[in-house]
Amino acid sequence: MNNTKYVFVTGGVTSSLGKGIIAASLAKLLQERGYSVTIQKLDPYINIDPGTLNPYEHGECYVTDDGAETDLDLGHYERFLNIPTSQANNVTTGRIYQSVINKERKGEFLGKTVQVIPHITDEIKHRIKILGNTGNYDIVITEIGGTVGDIESLPYIEAVRQLQWELGEDNAIVIHLTLVPYLAAAGELKTKPTQHSVKMLMQSGIGPNILVCRSEHEISEDIKRKLALFCNVKKQDVIQSLDAETIYDVPNLMFDQGLDRVVLEKLDLCSKKQPELVAWNEFVQKYKNPKQTIEIGLIGKYVELHDSYKSITEAFIHAGSTHEVKVNVRWIHSEEIDTDTEKHLENLDGILVAPGFGERGIEGKIKAVKYARENNIPFLGICLGMQMAVIEFARNVLGLSEANSTEMNENAACAVINLMEEQKDVTEKGGTMRLGAWDCELSKDSKAFDAYQSTLISERHRHRYEFNSEFKEQIENGGMKATGINPKTGLVEVVEIPEHPWFVGVQYHPEYKSTVLNPHPLFLSFIEAAIAQSKK
Ligand code: GLN
Secondary structure (H helix, E strand, O other): OOOOOOEEEEEEOOOOOOHHHHHHHHHHHHHHHHOEEEEEEEEEEOOHHHHHHHHHOEEEEEEEEOOOEEEHHHHHHHHHHOOOOOHEEEHHHHHHHHHHHHHHHHOOOOOOEEEEHHHHHHHHHHHHHHHHOOOOEEEEEEEOOOOOOHHHHHHHHHHHHHHHHHHHHHHOOEEEEEEEOOOOOOOOEEHHHHHHHHHHHHOOOOOHHHHHHEEEEOOOOOHHHHHHHHOOOOOHHHEEEEEEOOHHHHHHHHHHHHHHHHHHHHOOOOOOOOOOHHHHHHHHHHHHHEEEEEEEEEEOOOOOOOOHHHHHHHHHHHHHHHHOOOEEEEEHHHHHHHHHHHHHHHHOOOEEEEEOOOOHHHHHHHHHHEEEHHHHOOEEEEOHHHHHHHHHHHHOOOOOOOOOOOOOOOOOOOOEEEEHHHOOOOOOOOOOOOOEEEEEOOOOHHHHHHHHOOOEEEEEEEOOEEOOHHHHHHHHHHHOOEEOOOOOOOOOOEOOOOOOOEEEEEOHHHHOOOOOOOOHHHHHHHHHHHHHHHHO
């Protein structure tokens, strides 16, 4: 038995209120108060994981060290808490049903009828307690995706009700996040949607312990009193969450409102120390007071939805703060670069060609690489972006006009990027890529080594194709060097052009490991090169 405490975060009224940021901010404060905390996200959709989802559906797919393809909120958890998450931190309805159905097939239910209650709810409770049972955490915060009242979140709400009943209210509490909208015509904040949302939660047997109310305007003491009265909470447990200038302000805003204090009180925990957020606040200060602005072009095919590249833009913020510059992102659709490359890319201080899948837009990505290479603009290619850099080099420097990836053309005459051997027999799409953390050995004489200051690194992956080693000698002789190699398999992880001021392509995703307290070395180095470029 351990004494892990559980905090559930539910949402009401509308989606997109920022449950993930509230959960991460609370976790940050509790961590600062001396507790070990982790955050878990339960997603009520039926996909086993978001790995098969199009970014337009769900934004970026975040990848953990242990190779889980997860919701992008896990990225926020890691960026705020500076500790890694894992497979257990993200669970979907699909995964819950999959394990219950697998058990049924094995006969584990001994002839019983398998039902939502108790079998699905038991599985949900089991998944919630997995993190607590590791003994690694004093507090587990579980964010329930979706909005209260959704048909698909009912089993989760029921599981939370049962857990709270089983564990007791001083071991498991519910924070309900709602919206208090401002009606301009009436000149008033309206509490009715929150009242209805809490009623809905109560019909499911849960009385929230704390209300966090998102609002564009200051919530007066009177309104707090009213919300308290109608929603069965104490006035001090109504917390306002005003729109913030940046998500990184939210921990301080929640501290000012006393969210962490009321949570500890309800869980019967004392504060081990006062949260000081020293390093955090230093980061926020520098982020808000840049000495200069630089502009990086982000070339991708999902640029209409910025969330598709969440970890990349956050990594820019972390590195930008360290260097005291504001990093403006110019969002450039790879399909649009096809014509008039110059018009789209001129005056950029750096160019990042983003990860991606499939053929759409790749010629534009290749043109962007060419532009960066020929004009000496700092270049970072991530995953597909690195593969495009290799193709561009083969075509335009080595004169291999047929150079391509077999992802784009299965019968490419000159496949400089090739399907990995272990992928050749893979037919299923879900969870079958080369995923998670792998080692990489860096050559000492490289930009990558200069950035990491270490020859052995570990980074996260999500791909099926790789640099075709048959071309390694030819490509290296031409002036593009393989400077990072997987020590076990020989797979090329990093390519660079030493002649160029800063040209680095990486098969892995450095963006997943950038956090507020540990900005990623490669992003730091890329931004440094972009600053130098801006001064030219
Ligand atoms: N589509 C490429 C591959 O599978 C790159 C993947 C990515 O950018 N994450 O290898």
